[in-house]
Amino acid sequence: MTKRQFPHGRRLGRHDFSGDPVEIARQLIGATLLVDGVGGRIVEVEAYDQSEPGSHCYPGPTPRNLAMFGPPGHAYVYINYGIHFCLNFVCGKKGHGCGVLIRALEPTHNLKRIRERRGMDNDRLLCAGPGRVGQALGITMDHYGLALYQSPFSVYAPANPTEIEVITGPRIGLKKAADLPWRFGLAGSRYLSRKF
C-alpha cells in the first residue's frame, strides 16, 4: 500500500501565534492559509513589531492598528494605497503590537474562484503580493479582528517542516527600518512577489 501524502499538517490554534513575530513568520513559510476554503501555501511573509518604525503599531494603539494590540491569532487588515486590502496575522502577546504580513501564496485551493476574483489566468501572479493575496482571498474590513483559528479562516502547519528551505531579506516598500532582514520566503518558489 502506498503512503498517502497529505497536503498539510495540523490546524494551527491561538497559541501558535503567541510568540516572537520574526520566529513565527519563519515558521509560517510552507503553511496553508484558507479563507472559506479558498487559498494556498504561504510562500512569502514579513514580520512587523512595535519596537521598530517600519511597523504600523510603532506609534502605539490607534483606531487603525488596534487589532495588533489585541489577542494573537487574529487578523489585522489594512487598506494600502487606498485600493488594496492586506492581511496580517497578529502575533506576540496581548498588549504588545506585532504581526506578520502575508505577502504571497502558491494558490492550491479553489483556483477557479481565485482566477475569477483576480480577473486573470496567470497562476504565477494570482497571489504574488499582499494586495493580490487580499483580492484572491476576498479580504475586506469585515475580516478585521477575526480569529484565524475559526471560520472563515483556517491555517495549517506545513506537512514536512524539516524539508522547507527558507530564505531571508529586507522588507519591501519601506523607507523606515528598511535594513531589517524580516522578509521570509520559500526558496525556489515561482510564486514570490519579487526575487530575494
Place this chain on the structure above:
DNA sequence: AAGTAGATGTTCT
C-alpha cells in the same frame, strides 16, 4: 526586461 505614471482613500504632519 525595465522603467514610469496613474489609480485611489485613509492616516499622519
Place this chain on the structure above:
DNA sequence: GAACATCTACTTA
C-alpha cells in the same frame, strides 16, 4: 497636503 507594508497598463529597449 504628503505619505503610504501596492498593482496595472503602458512605454521604451
